[in-house]
Amino acid sequence: MLFTLLFIAYILATIGVVLNLLISGARPTKTMAWLLVVIVLPVLGIILYLVFGVNRRKYKFYKIKEAQKVKKYLSRVDGFYEDHFTEQAILPENRDIYRKTPELISKNCRFLPYPDNKAKILRNGPATFDAIFDALEKAETFIHIQYYIFEEGELTDRMMKIFKEKAKAGVEIRLLYDGVGSQFLSNKYTNQLQELGGNHSCFLPIANMRPTSTLNYRNHRKIIIVDGKIGFTGGINVTDKYIRSDAGPLGIWHDMHLQLEGPIVNSLQAVFVTDWNFATEREENGDLLKDKYFPKSEPKGDAVAQIVASGPDSDFSSIRQEYFSLITQADDYVYITNSYVIPGEAILTALQTAALSGVDVRLIIPETSDSVVVKWGVRSYFEEMLRAGVRIYLYKDNFLHSKTLVADDEVISIGTANFDLRSFEQNFEVNALVYNESLAKELKSYFMEDIENCEELKLEEFKERPVGDKIKEGIAKIFSPIL
Structure with a gap:
């Protein structure tokens, strides 16, 4: 019975x-x-x-937008942002085909393209953290920090030292970290920050998770805003894995970050403010929607930039649409570096179509992975891409964690989003698009340098792989919706 x-x-x-x-x-x-x-x-x-x-997108992420308080706040963010910054926005004067992407992004996640920005590509941990610490040390008003992984060690100790100095000088400090990615961040560290007068909050902490609604939805964003004048985003987390070979089994991680100055910083700030309000569930001191946190910016450079934000609370998968648009509009080449490429039907078709149309499509993917199942899930798509003429390179020098795209010497994307379902549908992600020829050529040159540390896969050789590997790929592909 x-x-x-x-x-x-x-x-x-x-x-x-x-x-x-x-x-x-x-x-x-x-x-x-x-x-x-x-x-x-x-x-x-x-x-x-x-x-x-x-x-969860269909149901607006466990009814996030059905909560009146949050819905009202999101509306206020949109209104504040539109009132203060819309007049500065422009469409970049690139080729006609790349006018479509800025318009797409402005409609699917509301962020507009802005001119007069200075953008600097930061390659690997040492260069990135040198720039970050320099900016933190110059902070005068506020420091906003948001990370998926905020892991105690040499880097966080150095940050705490700066926090102490800046707190004494009256600088406001806010730290937002993910409940899963930063699950080992100790109370000792956060209490120390609290004692300084700084604020911290955990995005969907493990203790409050509902396994069937929130466990799988993580905030994968990496953002730093200093005084509303300088911002950082990209693939690099706060962990000593980026500066010490003995910090993890995969050696020093290879990654890319982006430093931004100019009007675009306020778009990045809008992402932080929304996440902070959701995580804290409070409007401290009348809220962060103040001119103090969104200062008017003078021209800083010649780059047009645009923020792309996406998450399970979004109406559209903005990140997927961004990647799809850039790939399908490429005329000459599109070079992608990404650590997790499980593209799904739409992006796979875009890559195949571009390659078959004569576009030089190349992917750099890590040879090693921090997940065995993900490794075989990624490899399960190789043959389909190789058959269409996509060139695939396996990065052999430690672990590759970059999330970059460059196309036609015109546009680059650097951010937090992978080429997988998790980044497209389940994680809160943020990318920065920069429409600038010199930066595109610079990122292209880094791509070519990375190829020197890669082994290119050949279709005929890959087809001869062991049957056991094919079985592992097949099994992993079945489970690709949950990778």
Whole structure:
């Protein structure tokens, strides 16, 4: 009798999963993938679907926008931003095809392109943290820091030293970190910051998580804003893995970051302010929507820049649309460096179409991975891309963590988002687009330098890989919706 009841419950739960997939409007490939997971892993598959598979975007991320307070605040952010900065926005005077991307981004996530910015590419940890510490030491009004991984060590100790000096000088300090990525950040460290008068908050802390609604939705953004004048974003987290070879098993991580000055910093600040308000659930001192935190900026350079923000609370997958737009509009080349390439149907088709159309499409992907399942999930797409003429390079020098794209000597994207479903649908992400020829050529040159540390895959050789590898790839591909 008990077995019969359990079996009936399992059948009903499976039917529920199927109905949810149909109602949510999931793509056929995604529907079939989840059905395979449910069938191959009875009971566990259903649990995995409830945690990882439910379309939170359709339901606005566990009803975030149904909460009146948050909905009202998001509306205020939009209104404040529009009132203060819309008149500065322009469409970049690049080729006509690249006029489409700025308009796309402005519609799908509201952020407009701004001229007169200075943008500097920061390659690897030492250069990035030298620039960050220099900016922090010059702070006069406020420091806003947001990271997925904020891990105690040499870098955080140095930051705390700066925090102490700046707190004495009356500088406001706010630290926002993710509940999973920074789960080992100690109370000792945050209490120390609190004692200085600084504020800190955890984005969806583990203790408050609901496994079927919030566990899988992480804030993967990396943002620093100093005085509203200088900002940083990119792939680099605050962890000693970027400066010490003994900080982890994969050696020193190779990554890219971007330093921004000019009007675009306020767009980055708007992302932080929204996340801070959500995480803290309070409006301290009348809220952060003040001119003090969004100062008017004088021209700093000749770069047009635009922020792309996306998350499970978004109406559209802005990051996916950004990548799709840049790939499909490329005329000469598109070079992508990314640590997790599990593209899904749309981006895979974009890459194949571009390559088959004669565009020089190249990917640099790490040879090693911090996840065995992800490694085989990434490799499961190699043959389809190679057949279309996409050139794939495996980076062999330590672990590659960059998330960059450069196309046609005209536009670059540097940010936090990977080429996978997690970044497209589940994580809160942020990228910076810069429409500038000199920066595009600079990032292109770094790409070519990285190729020197790579092994290029050849289709005929890859097709001869062991059957065991093909089986691992096939299994990983089934589980790609939850990677």
